[in-house]
Amino acid sequence: MELSIVILNYNTSAFLELCLYSVLKATKNIEAEIIVADNNSIDSSLEMVASVYAGRVKVMANDENYGFSKGNNLAVAQAQGTYLCILNPDTLVGEKVFEECLAFARRPELVEGKATINLGFIGTQLIDGTGAYLPESKRHIPTPKVARQKMLGNKKNYYYHEVDQNQRGKVDVLVGAFMFCDKKVYDDCGGFDERYFMYGEDIDLSYTALQKGYENYYLGDQKVIHFKGESTVKDKVYLQRFYGAMGLFYDKYFKQSALEKKAIDLLIQGMIAFPKSTKNSDRNEVTEIVLVTDDPTYRLDKITCWSLEQLKGKEAIGVQIWWDLKSLELTAIMKYMSENTKYRYRFIAQKRDFCIGSDSNRSRGEVKQLQ
Known part of the structure; x- marks a missing residue:
């Protein structure tokens, strides 16, 4: 087995369904297994996986919510792949992301020019549901001084600016929403420290890798959408x-x-x-919905329909763009979103029975039934 993809889920049925759809598309040319470890969800997550992805996804149904670290560690212990990817359920991956990570893992010296690189973890550029870049994709080690500065509003030394957003390069800390590695590296680092229930475990594991002499890398030319917050109530x-x-x-x-x-x-x-208040979105109010599809037979009643090429030539102020995942490539979608972050977006499931999306990286997204 070449690659094991571990997705720890907790009450994210709709987002998980689209995540798995994107993962299956991205692994069609890879010998891969997909493991969904469910932390005792009370929604329809397990029923959805059994119904939509029977036979294509392995399921571990935990009898309690073990948290991020233990939940992932239990699943990784069952993984058979030479390589491993820890992936959040509220993500969508581009069609070539895993292939690029595998290629880089085999030849990391092509970036740095070194004869050998002791490769640790690999991360990608994360964008939110509006296409905006998420700077936590690459971070410095949060020493107490750096963390104090960030909590007081000075983020200059927290995020890793030495490597450009769209470039490849060595960084300190990656984010747990997408962490790719040789499984031997994960095992050598002891996996996630289970004293962390949720949050901080990705920083800890990245730092542990550095202490063991590994080097962590960021692939800025590969994008993953991370809607954020779907498993967490901000209380x-x-x-x-x-x-x-x-x-x-x-x-x-x-x-x-x-x-x-x-x-x-x-x-x-x-x-x-005294938590910081969440700012309201400064995006324009939605006055029109536009379906973007490359399927000439797919239409929605009373909704304007454009192809992706038509969309590229139009101004979309006040428009909420609905992406038809069944006919469009996620890589092309993410490229458009990254270049047009002021718009609002929704993603129509492959069965075209619902759509998901998020207009803020600080709050839960939206699930809308279409049938």
Whole structure:
């Protein structure tokens, strides 16, 4: 088995359905297995997988919510692939992403020109549901000083600006929504630290790889849509887990004086008690829906229909664009979205019975039934 793709799911049935569709398209030329580990979802996730993807996806149904780290580790223990990809269920992958990652994993020296590279983890450029670049795709090690600056609004040293958004290069920290590696690297690093229930585990694993002498790489020319937040309600529990993970990371790796530790703890407590408000979207209100499809037989009642080529030549202010995934390539869709981040987008499932999308990377997306 060449590649194992592990998708840890929790109550994301609609997003998971489209994620799996994109993964199956992207692995049609690869000997791959897809493992969905479900953390005791109470929605229709397991029923959907059994109905839509029977025989094409392996399922691990956990009897409780083990969190991100343990849930993934349990699934990876069953993985048979030489290579491994940890993938979020609220993602859509381009058709060539896995092939490019495999090619790079076999010949990483083609980027750096080194005779040998001790390759650790590989990440890609992540964009949100509006096409906007997500800077957490590549980050520096969040030392206490860097993290304090970020929490106070100075993000300059947190994100990895030395490698351009669209380039390939060595970085420190990747994001857990998409982490590709040789399975031996994952095992050598001990997998995700299960003291992290959710958040911070990707930083920890990236840093562990660096400490073991591995080098992590970012492939900026490969895109993955990460809708974000579909498995998480942004409540006080979320904030406690998010900032608590930062405290765990510092305690584990950075020696601090009692005064420094107290200052960090107080800052974390303040961030939990007084969270930043979520800004409303500054995108134009939707006045028209446009179906974009390359299938001349597919139409929706009372909805304007354009081909992708027609869309490229039009101004779409006030338009919500509905992508027909059954007839369009995700790579082409993501290219358009990255160049037109001011619009709103929805993705029609392959069965054309519902669509999903998100206009903000800070809140849950939308699922709309079409039939």
